[in-house]
Amino acid sequence: EQKAIATPIRTKEIMKKYGFTFKKSLGQNFIIDVNILRNIITKANITKEMDAIEIGPGIGALTEQLAIAANKVIAFEIDGRLLPILEDTLEPYNNINIVNQDILKADMMEVWDKYSLGERPINVVANLPYYITTPILMQLLMAKLPISSITVMIQKEVAERMAAKESTKEYGSLSIAIQYYTEASVEMIVPKTVFMPQPRVDSAVLHLKMREKPPVNVENEPFFFNFVQSSFQQRRKTLRNNLSRHFTDTLSKSEIEEGFEKIGIDGTRRGESLTIEEFASLSNYFYQQIK
Numbered sequence: 105e106q107k108a109i110a111t112p113i114r115t116k117e118i119m120k121k122y123g124f125t126f127k128k129s130l131g132q133n134f135i136i137d138v139n140i141l142r143n144i145i146t147k148a149n150i151t152k153e154m155d156a157i158e159i160g161p162g163i164g165a166l167t168e169q170l171a172i173a174a175n176k177v178i179a180f181e182i183d184g185r186l187l188p189i190l191e192d193t194l195e196p197y198n199n200i201n202i203v204n205q206d207i208l209k210a211d212m213m214e215v216w217d218k219y220s221l222g223e224r225p226i227n228v229v230a231n232l233p234y235y236i237t238t239p240i241l242m243q244l245l246m247a248k249l250p251i252s253s254i255t256v257m258i259q260k261e262v263a264e265r266m267a268a269k270e271s272t273k274e275y276g277s278l279s280i281a282i283q284y285y286t287e288a289s290v291e292m293i294v295p296k297t298v299f300m301p302q303p304r305v306d307s308a309v310l311h312l313k314m315r316e317k318p319p320v321n322v323e324n325e326p327f328f329f330n331f332v333q334s335s336f337q338q339r340r341k342t343l344r345n346n347l348s349r350h351f352t353d354t355l356s357k358s359e360i361e362e363g364f365e366k367i368g369i370d371g372t373r374r375g376e377s378l379t380i381e382e383f384a385s386l387s388n389y390f391y392q393q394i395k
């Protein structure tokens with residue numbers, strides 16, 4: 105059996121052979137522990153009947169394990185310096201396609217067509233570049249791509265916020281945005297020592313299972329997400345306070361109070377205590393008043 109890419113020795117060898125230097129600005133922290141990668145793939149429930157999309161293959165550490173576990177792998181890599189390296193390191197595998205594009209600018213429809221995605225369930229698996237974790241995830245979710253799940257290594261604090269339940273200090277508009285589209289869970293905490301170079305922050309593996317439909321009925325999504333964001337604007341302040349600021353130009357204080365009464369939510373509560381269902385009822389009510 106060929107030695108895995110994800111070891112300190114092979115990573116160093118590959119870097120030396122190509123004179124490759126890490127670009128901090130691209131979030132390049134490569135994984136050097138194959139057990140972590142196999143755990144990630146287990147958490148993602150990858151099988152040979154599925155295709156995988158990877159974001160940021162680096163020198164191919166995770167890509168290789170995905171190629172072993174999945175039917176085929178499509179990997180987006182922004183850094184052109186890595187293309188010849190990937191060609192070399194992933195040479196033993198014939199089920200990998202590297203797309204040299206910025207994931208935030210990629211034309212997903214074109215990629216779907218070109219690699220005949222959609223014939224099998226698709227899972228996204230990645231050790232994400234931490235500087236753009238939230239934009240990448242929100243873009244994948246909002247595009248409503250036909251994918252089954254997303255399993256990603258990200259900064260621990262961000263993973264905890266994304267999976268947080270109401271009435272915890274991690275809960276906020278990000279929790280609601282993510283959980284509107286998915287069932288979110290933090291699967292494991294990962295020490296810095298499995299990366300080269302080591303990042304400054306701790307990491308975690310976040311699993312997002314796509315929902316078939318949102319858990320609540322929302323009449324207008326942009327209005328809802330704005331409303332939720334404003335409810336957390338000043339975390340220490342009451343809902344009444346944050347919302348009177350949000351609706352300054354559109355609703356009077358007594359109209360806002362009427363909303364609280366009609367929906368049965370106490371205006372002295374804080375945003376962090378509201379469930380997604382409560383946010384949806386309140387936001388739908390105010391949307392009707394304003395539209």
Ligand code: SAM
Nearest residue numbers: 133134135160161162165181182206207231233
């Ligand atoms: N998958 C490899 C591993 O686990 O060892 C590398 C992970 S490293 C944390 C993040 C990777 O994402 C880097 O290879 C980086 O060049 C790439 N990357 C950064 N920004 C990107 C973008 N906008 N689109 C695609 N890839 C990007």
